[in-house]
Amino acid sequence: MKQKIGIIIGVMSLLCATSAFAGPKQAPEQTHEDHHEGFSESVKAFHDVMSKDWHAKTGPERMQSTCTNVHEYAQKAKAVVEASSPASVPATEWQTATTALVATVKVLEATCEQNDTADFQANFSSVHDKFHDLVKLLEASK
Numbered sequence: 001m002k003q004k005i006g007i008i009i010g011v012m013s014l015l016c017a018t019s020a021f022a023g024p025k026q027a028p029e030q031t032h033e034d035h036h037e038g039f040s041e042s043v044k045a046f047h048d049v050m051s052k053d054w055h056a057k058t059g060p061e062r063m064q065s066t067c068t069n070v071h072e073y074a075q076k077a078k079a080v081v082e083a084s085s086p087a088s089v090p091a092t093e094w095q096t097a098t099t100a101l102v103a104t105v106k107v108l109e110a111t112c113e114q115n116d117t118a119d120f121q122a123n124f125s126s127v128h129d130k131f132h133d134l135v136k137l138l139e140a141s142k
Helices: 002-021 041-054 060-082 091-113 117-140
Strands: none
Touching (some): 060 091, 060 117, 091 117
């Protein structure tokens, strides 16, 4: 009997020791798409256009692709402004955020028209940041 108890204690000790080394359990990794689920049609459309360029390798090809698509960015951003604000987000906050998105896209359009390689990355980052300001409003309202 003492031998069986000793074996049980030994096995339990081993199990406890190995689980301690395994570290804390982590939540399953989210994909990029999971992060943006629940978007309205207009927000998703803007994201789908921007994300292709945003996630491309930084360099001249990225700028060329972004500048080729910048007029579509402008159309999609305008559609976000014209769409109704989500019921869960205060309308004035949504209007402020969507107006800021349109303004940064206009700056990016001018950057592209001038082929301004010096300011491209900063201006494209501003568009991305303003888009994520919208995402934060959506996430905060969940």
